[in-house]
Amino acid sequence: MQAFKAALRIVMNHPVYLLVYVGFLSLMGVFITSSVNVGGDGTEYTASKAPFAVIDRDGSPLSESLTAFLSRQGEKVEVIDDPFAMQDAVATGQVRYLLVVPEGYGDDFVEAARAEDAEPVLESAFSYGTMAGTLVDEQVNQYLGLVRAAAALEPDAPAASVLARADEAAAASAEVETVHAANGAAPADQFAFYLQWGTYTMTAAVVVCVGLLMSAFNRTDLYRRNLISPMSSLRLGMQKAAASLLVTALVWAISSGIGLAAFGSSLADVPLAAVALTLACAFVFALVPLTIGFLLGQLGASEMMANAVGNILGMVMSFLGGAWISIELMGPEIQALSRFIPTSWYTDAVSKSVHLTDMTFASVAPVLGDMGIVLLFAAALFAVALVAGRVRMRSSEAGGNAAASMTAA
Amino acid sequence: MEDIIAVDNLVKRYGDVIALDHFNLHIAPGEVFGLLGPNGSGKTTAINCMLQLLTYDKGSISLFGEPMAPARYDLKRRIGIVPQNVAVFEELTVQQNIDYFCALYVQDRSRRAALVEEAVAFVGLEDYVKYRPRKLSGGLLRRLNIACGIAHKPELVFFDEPTVAVDPQSRNAILEGILRLNAQGSTIVYTSHYMEEVEEICTRIMIMDQGRALATGTNDELKAMIGTGERIRIEVDAADDAVLEALRALPCVAGATFDGAMLEAACGNGQHNVADVLAVLAARGVATGRIYAEPPTLNDVFLEITGKALRD
Numbered sequence: 273m274q275a276f277k278a279a280l281r282i283v284m285n286h287p288v289y290l291l292v293y294v295g296f297l298s299l300m301g302v303f304i305t306s307s308v309n310v311g312g313d314g315t316e317y318t319a320s321k322a323p324f325a326v327i328d329r330d331g332s333p334l335s336e337s338l339t340a341f342l343s344r345q346g347e348k349v350e351v352i353d354d355p356f357a358m359q360d361a362v363a364t365g366q367v368r369y370l371l372v373v374p375e376g377y378g379d380d381f382v383e384a385a386r387a388e389d390a391e392p393v394l395e396s397a398f399s400y401g402t403m404a405g406t407l408v409d410e411q412v413n414q415y416l417g418l419v420r421a422a423a424a425l426e427p428d429a430p431a432a433s434v435l436a437r438a439d440e441a442a443a444a445s446a447e448v449e450t451v452h453a454a455n456g457a458a459p460a461d462q463f464a465f466y467l468q469w470g471t472y473t474m475t476a477a478v479v480v481c482v483g484l485l486m487s488a489f490n491r492t493d494l495y496r497r498n499l500i501s502p503m504s505s506l507r508l509g510m511q512k513a514a515a516s517l518l519v520t521a522l523v524w525a526i527s528s529g530i531g532l533a534a535f536g537s538s539l540a541d542v543p544l545a546a547v548a549l550t551l552a553c554a555f556v557f558a559l560v561p562l563t564i565g566f567l568l569g570q571l572g573a574s575e576m577m578a579n580a581v582g583n584i585l586g587m588v589m590s591f592l593g594g595a596w597i598s599i600e601l602m603g604p605e606i607q608a609l610s611r612f613i614p615t616s617w618y619t620d621a622v623s624k625s626v627h628l629t630d631m632t633f634a635s636v637a638p639v640l641g642d643m644g645i646v647l648l649f650a651a652a653l654f655a656v657a658l659v660a661g662r663v664r665m666r667s668s669e670a671g672g673n674a675a676a677s678m679t680a681a
Numbered sequence: 682m683e684d685i686i687a688v689d690n691l692v693k694r695y696g697d698v699i700a701l702d703h704f705n706l707h708i709a710p711g712e713v714f715g716l717l718g719p720n721g722s723g724k725t726t727a728i729n730c731m732l733q734l735l736t737y738d739k740g741s742i743s744l745f746g747e748p749m750a751p752a753r754y755d756l757k758r759r760i761g762i763v764p765q766n767v768a769v770f771e772e773l774t775v776q777q778n779i780d781y782f783c784a785l786y787v788q789d790r791s792r793r794a795a796l797v798e799e800a801v802a803f804v805g806l807e808d809y810v811k812y813r814p815r816k817l818s819g820g821l822l823r824r825l826n827i828a829c830g831i832a833h834k835p836e837l838v839f840f841d842e843p844t845v846a847v848d849p850q851s852r853n854a855i856l857e858g859i860l861r862l863n864a865q866g867s868t869i870v871y872t873s874h875y876m877e878e879v880e881e882i883c884t885r886i887m888i889m890d891q892g893r894a895l896a897t898g899t900n901d902e903l904k905a906m907i908g909t910g911e912r913i914r915i916e917v918d919a920a921d922d923a924v925l926e927a928l929r930a931l932p933c934v935a936g937a938t939f940d941g942a943m944l945e946a947a948c949g950n951g952q953h954n955v956a957d958v959l960a961v962l963a964a965r966g967v968a969t970g971r972i973y974a975e976p977p978t979l980n981d982v983f984l985e986i987t988g989k990a991l992r993d
Contacts, residue, residue: 274784282772484772493768500732500762501785502754 275498275508279485279515286484293477293582294523298530301473305466305535322404324369325351325361332378334419337435341415341442342371346408358397368399369408381416382431385423391416418442459538460626466531467554468595468619474554475586477523478561479568482516483578486569490661520562524555539626546628549639553625556643556650557618561586563653570661589615614649617642683746685710685837685868686731691740693726693892700726701737702892708870708885710836713863715883716872717979723892724872725765728839732762744837758786761835761867765842767826769814776801776810779828786833800832803858820851827855831862838862840871844878856882876979888983895986900979907985908935909977910950913958916970917944924965931957 283290324346326339342348351361351370361367372395380392394412398405418438426434489495489512498508528551532539539547564585568578590596592606593615599607610616621642628635686708693701701723708714716724729735731742733751742749744756769778779797787793801807804824814822823843831838840859844852860882863869873879879886880900887897896903910933920939928937928944933951937944944962948954955974962969 274781278770278773278777278781281777282770285772488770488772491768493764493766494770496734497762497764497768497782498785499734500757500760501782502758503785504752504754 273511275489275503275511276515279489279512280518282485282488283481283515283519286481289477289480289484293480294473294526295530297473297476298470298527301466301469301527302530302534304469305462308465319345320404322346322368322408323349323366324371324405324408325349325358325367327351327353327358327370327372329353329375330373330377332373332376333431333435334378334381335373337419337439338373338412338415341439342408342411345411362397362399365399368402369405370397371412372396378431381419382423382434385420386427388424391420415442459540460542461623462538463531463535464550464622464626466535467528467550467622469590470527470531470554471557471593471595471615471618472586472590473527474523474558475561475564475589476582477527478520478558479565479582479585480578481519481523482562482565483568483573483582484575485516485519486512486566487573487575487578490569490572492572516562516566520558521555524558528554542626543628543631545631546625549628549631549636550622550625553618553621553639553643553646556646557614559650560614560646560653563650563657567653567657567660570657570664572664589613592616594619614646617645617649621646683710684708684743685712685745686870687741687743687746688727688731689741691727691730691737691742693723693730693735693737700892701730701740704740704892704894706887706894708868710868711863711866713859713869713871713882713884715879715886716870716889717874717876717879717886717983718889719874722874722889724889725841726892727889728762728841728870728872732757732760732839759836761830761833761838763827763830763838763840763843765845767814767822769822769825769829771814773813774810775806775812775814775817775825775828778814778825779832782829783832786835796832796834800828803831803861804828805854818848819846820848820854823847823851823855827858831867834865835867837868838870840869842873843871844873844875852878876983880979886979888979888986890983890987896982903979903982904977905950907977907982908949909981909985910948911954911977912975912981913946913948913955914973914975915944915946915958915962916942916972917962917967920944920962920967924962924967927961927965928958931961933957 324342325348326335326342328335328339339348346369349361349367351357351367358370358372362370374392374395377392377394383389384391396409396412398409415438418441419434422434422437422441423429426437429437489498489508499505542550561582564581565578568581573581592610593599593613594602594610595615595618599610599616599619602610621639624642625639628639684707686706688704688706691701691704691706692699693704704723704727706727716727718724726735730737731744731749733749733753744753745759747753747756749756770781773781776797779800780793783793783796783800787796801810804827806821806824806828809817809821814825817825827840827843830840843859844855847855856878859869859871869882871879871883883900885897885899886903888895888903896906898906917939924944925937925939928934928946933948933954934946934957935949936947939945946954946958948958951957955972959969959972
């Protein structure tokens with residue numbers, strides 16, 4: 273078991289990889305899953321409150337009333353009346369909407385409304401990157417529209433009366449009730465999303481760790497040194513494979529464990545067998561990066577190369593496989609391409625398995641079918657890795673002739 | 682006594698290039714056998730064939746009196762190898778590396794622990810057992826490479842150019858270690874293109890070039906095979922052509938040259954070479970300074986056999 277132990281030591285002597293690729297990326301998956309609120313319970317509707325600021329140079333009842341109205345809709349932020357402070361507040365996202373009420377605006381507005389003249393203009397600025405500012409602007413227009421109507425209806429009424437009428441009208445709001453659609457997101461989708469996002473975690477972590485392990489043993493000099501020893505190539509290979517499998521299982525266990533700890537409660541309505549099947553899907557998927565790591569090792573890839581491939585391939589596979597963005601939202605070409613990416617079959621399997629309500633063969637078969645395809649991907653990559661390894665060991669780099677390795681096994 | 686290594690008529694081709702040309706080698710137990718030759722002469726290829734890392738086109742190889750084959754793990758268990766390139770795990774410490782390679786041969790953990798400790802002490806790496814290889818100097822790395830190769834106390838050890846790019850201190854430590862290993866009972870096969878090392882430690886030497894064994898014997902036997910007996914160098918103020926011609930006319934002198942400060946005479950085997958040369962110089966009135974009489978080197982042997990210097 274010496275090669276097995278040495279292989280594990282090689283991985284364990286790089287704790288940063290385990291910490292970053294497994295721990296950190298899994299936690300990132302938890303945060304992302306929590307933030308997108310997939311399959312949340314949705315029993316209560318809460319209107320979002322955008323941060324805004326009003327620079328009131330007017331100080332009229334209208335400007336104060338408008339500010340009070342906006343404060344009920346959003347979150348008021350104090351910004352001083354200074355060009356740089358206002359620019360900073362908008363540019364840094366401190367406020368999504370900034371309104372400047374010029375001096376004399378209130379009187380001019382009411383007067384223009386009653387005379388049916390053009391109304392004075394308000395200055396406003398929106399923070400880019402979100403529509404929240406636009407919505408606040410709509411609310412401003414809505415309130416001013418109410419004031420305009422009240423002023424026109426009662427041409428002789430004092431400003432306080434006009435604003436009271438506008439406030440009364442603005443206070444009306446619609447009742448909101450949350451209704452779950454039959455095919456909508458279920459709570460268990462939260463765990464499913466975590467696992468799907470985790471394809472990147474598993475790909476990067478397993479490719480790097482297994483690639484590291486395999487590369488160490490496949491360095492030409494070490495490979496030849498091992499061939500000279502009394503340990504057969506077959507035994508050596510078996511021990512390396514066992515260590516790689518254990519590392520893969522470790523990555524899978526940690527990643528899945530973190531997911532269960534964070535979102536396990538969302539699986540309350542899912543049968544235990546379905547949860548087990550979902551986790552099994554994740555393990556089967558982990559075999560794909562395992563074979564990629566094995567392939568890298570056979571090609572003699574360096575540690576840096578393993579890192580680069582693990583990350584880039586992890587991102588590409590996750591994206592094209594629909595793990596991050598639903599594949600239905602992408603173009604037909606990408607959708608067609610995704611069928612050649614194991615991640616898409618895996619995400620499909622996970623989505624199906626968390627929605628299983630019974631464990632009959634008919635209900636489980638589609639999941640098993642998807643996982644069978646993922647296994648075929650792994651098998652194909654493994655075959656390619658074996659061929660690549662043999663070709664490399666026959667190359668001049670490996671010493672020109674490694675036929676001994678072929679017969680020694 | 683039965684040969685520990687018996688190689689007969691070994692032929693190894695790389696395409697059109699003949700790496701080993703009917704190569705024969707017989708080594709008795711207890712020898713420190715040197716394979717001497719320039720780079721590309723076939724030393725490493727011969728070792729790789731013996732260790733079954735390379736297939737060969739013709740010939741036979743027996744180790745410990747048994748035919749060697751890739752799956753002869755029983756024979757491999759009795760062999761140690763210190764490869765030309767340092768072959769250790771960069772990710773493991775010095776101790777873990779030695780333990781790994783020792784464990785390929787020795788399963789018993791307690792016995793292995795003692796062997797590893799012994800190997801560490803043998804190469805003088807006691808202060809570095811927790812170090813990773815990348816923190817070791819070139820000389821210490823070579824010592825680690827040796828420890829990995831000999832920790833299991835093999836009966837037969839191949840040292841393939843173990844002192845390449847090594848500082849003089851580590852080089853001496855390595856050579857002393859090899860002699861101690863031999864004294865403990867291991868048969869040593871030592872390849873090098875440094876003739877001084879081979880002369881220093883080997884009991885028998887084979888000179889190789891272009892895949893062929895050119896000559897085999899002890900250091901003295903090899904030097905006795907060639908015409909050059911000794912090289913006499915004498916500090917003189919001047920030596921004209923007439924002096925040189927007179928020297929060349931001596932039966933024992935094969936050649937004479939003068940570079941402006943040192944007169945050099947290549948002599949054959951003879952009892953009175955120095956006296957004869959000095960007599961000629963005295964007769965011509967040439968004042969002499971310091972006199973050096975050097976026996977032939979293996980480079981002289983190689984030069985005479987192949988017509989080129991060993992380090993060409």
